[in-house]
Amino acid sequence: MRFAIDAHAIGQHLTGNEVYVRNLVRWFDRLDSDSEFIAYISAPRARRWVPDRFRQRLVSRNPWIRLAADLPRRLATDRPDLVHVQYTAPPLCPVSLVVTVHDVSFIEHPEFFPQLRALQLRYSVRQTVHRAAYVLTPSEFSRRAVIRAFGLPEERVITVYNAAGPEFHPLSYENARSQVRQLYGIDQPFVLTVGDLQPRKNQEGLIRAFEALVRHYPQLPHHLVLVGKLGWRGEKVIQAARRSLAAERIHYLGYVPDHDLTTLYAACDVFVFPSFYEGFGLPVLEAMACGRPVACSRVTAIPEVADAAAVFFDPSSTEDVVRALRDLLMDGELRARMERLGLKRAAMFSWEKSACQTLAIYYRTAEQQRARPSATVKSLSVWR
Numbered sequence: 198m199r200f201a202i203d204a205h206a207i208g209q210h211l212t213g214n215e216v217y218v219r220n221l222v223r224w225f226d227r228l229d230s231d232s233e234f235i236a237y238i239s240a241p242r243a244r245r246w247v248p249d250r251f252r253q254r255l256v257s258r259n260p261w262i263r264l265a266a267d268l269p270r271r272l273a274t275d276r277p278d279l280v281h282v283q284y285t286a287p288p289l290c291p292v293s294l295v296v297t298v299h300d301v302s303f304i305e306h307p308e309f310f311p312q313l314r315a316l317q318l319r320y321s322v323r324q325t326v327h328r329a330a331y332v333l334t335p336s337e338f339s340r341r342a343v344i345r346a347f348g349l350p351e352e353r354v355i356t357v358y359n360a361a362g363p364e365f366h367p368l369s370y371e372n373a374r375s376q377v378r379q380l381y382g383i384d385q386p387f388v389l390t391v392g393d394l395q396p397r398k399n400q401e402g403l404i405r406a407f408e409a410l411v412r413h414y415p416q417l418p419h420h421l422v423l424v425g426k427l428g429w430r431g432e433k434v435i436q437a438a439r440r441s442l443a444a445e446r447i448h449y450l451g452y453v454p455d456h457d458l459t460t461l462y463a464a465c466d467v468f469v470f471p472s473f474y475e476g477f478g479l480p481v482l483e484a485m486a487c488g489r490p491v492a493c494s495r496v497t498a499i500p501e502v503a504d505a506a507a508v509f510f511d512p513s514s515t516e517d518v519v520r521a522l523r524d525l526l527m528d529g530e531l532r533a534r535m536e537r538l539g540l541k542r543a544a545m546f547s548w549e550k551s552a553c554q555t556l557a558i559y560y561r562t563a564e565q566q567r568a569r570p571s572a573t574v575k576s577l578s579v580w581r
Contacts, residue, residue: 200225200559201235201277201292204247205256205263208240210426210452212393213299213359213479214283217335219246220362224552226250235275237268264288278563279330281555285321286328293566295558296325297333297357300476300498301346302397309397309474311429323347330562333555335359335477338498342476357554359477360546364455365462367488367540373464380457383448387420388522389465389489391458391480392472394423394431394449399471399494399512401437406471406518408443413519417526419446424461426452462487467525467532470494471512478502482546485539490532492521506538 202222206214225234226248234251238244239258247253254275256267268287272280279293280286286294301322307315326332326347332354334340340356343349378384388407392398400423407421423438438447453461462468468484470493478499484491485506493499495509503509508531510521525532 198232198560198563199235199275199277200232200563201237201272201275201280203256203268203280203282204236204243205239205258206283207236207238207246208243209258212426213477216362216479217283217297217299217359220360220548221552221555222247222251224548225556228549228552229556235277237271239263260285278566279559281559282325284318284325286325288324290328293562294325294329295331295333295562296329297335298322298326298339298343298476299335300339300474301342302474302476304346305342306397306474309395314429329353330565331355331558333357333558336498336501338501339476355554355558357551357558358546359479359482360548360551361479361482361486361543362455362548365459365483365486365543367486368460368463370463373460376460377464380460381422381448381450383420383422385418385420385446386466387422387448387464388467388469388526389422389424389461389484390469390471391424391461391483392470393425393428394434395428396430396433397472397474398425398428399473400434402512402515403469403471403518404434404437404441404443404447406515406522407447408441409515410519410522411443411446414523414527419466419526421447422461422465423447423449424451424453424458458483459487462489465489467492467522469518469522470499471510471518472496472499473512475499481507482543486543488536488540490525490535491539492518492525504542506535506542508535 204218207219236247236251237254237256254271257263264287269289273291281295283297303310303315303318337356340354344354462484468489468491470481472494474497476498481493481503491507493507494512508521510517
């Protein structure tokens with residue numbers, strides 16, 4: 198079999214999309230030594246993340262050129278059994294198609310996007326999912342949302358859960374605090390949040406809640422650390438932090454590479470995830486895998502991922518966010534229990550399982566196209 202993956206996200210700091218494809222290709226290499234893989238990349242530095250035996254093809258960073266010209270031309274030449282894309286496929290796709298749609302926030306909450314971007318996604322994703330053999334989603338929440346949004350048959354939409362990568366694991370709290378002090382000059386205990394700065398992630402609401410927290414509980418010495426690249430309207434978050442009465446306690450670090458991110462997770466006293474909408478919520482599992490207690494929104498896919506291993510809050514309620522942070526910061530027994538439950542919860546997800554199920558779908562798609570039995574892949578168990 199010959200499988201192609203649109204891996205343009207690798208090396209471009211595209212957060213969840215990059216993490217997703219990077220972990221899949223790593224495990225495809227380990228699980229399926231018989232198939233041939235082609236990775237379409239846009240950044241030369243992506244080569245370090247793509248296995249050596251994969252054929253690598255450069256395509257444009259420009260999405261219009263990549264989708265309209267580069268990918269159709271490459272696919273016609275390479276002739277794979279299928280191509281796997283995220284969200285959007287080339288309009289003229291000459292091979293079978295598998296697509297991952299992480300969420301449909303652009304349909305359910307278009308106010309979180311520039312208007313033209315929401316309209317473009319609504320059109321291009323609709324065209325893609327109706328042409329795809331299978332649509333993959335990272336949660337049952339997203340699966341139901343995709344079926345509802347596009348009117349797809351249930352059997353064509355399959356949940357394949359994401360996971361925290363192996364780079365996220367417990368570290369010594371004191372050593373991590375020392376490294377954060379050296380790297381970022383943050384000497385105080387802190388609450389951490391991770392995510393691109395944009396309205397959907399609700400960092401402005403978190404800043405308001407943090408200000409209220411330190412006002413009502415002045416005995417708490419904690420600072421707030423925000424990690425993530427500047428997204429659409431992200432400058433409003435920066436302005437909110439600067440205007441806050443707790444401004445001297447708020448730190449924005451920008452995009453942080455994985456090795457530093459693990460250290461930040463391990464050094465925080467509480468990880469908080471106040472997002473309004475998520476198809477999965479990778480940072481929740483990453484923080485749990487690092488052994489840190491989590492407070493997170495009680496909306497969309499986040500409770501499905503966190504289950505009983507987090508303290509939940511209403512992201513629209515400043516008072517409820519304050520309550521969740523206060524409880525975790527001031528109740529040592531609760532914090533320790535959430536740490537234990539979080540480690541167990543994170544261990545239930547793995548990229549190996551995700552890659553196994555994804556490969557099974559590849560083979561099923563290729564079989565349907567070729568109408569002949571498939572080759573054998575190691576451990577192709579379906580995990581739901």
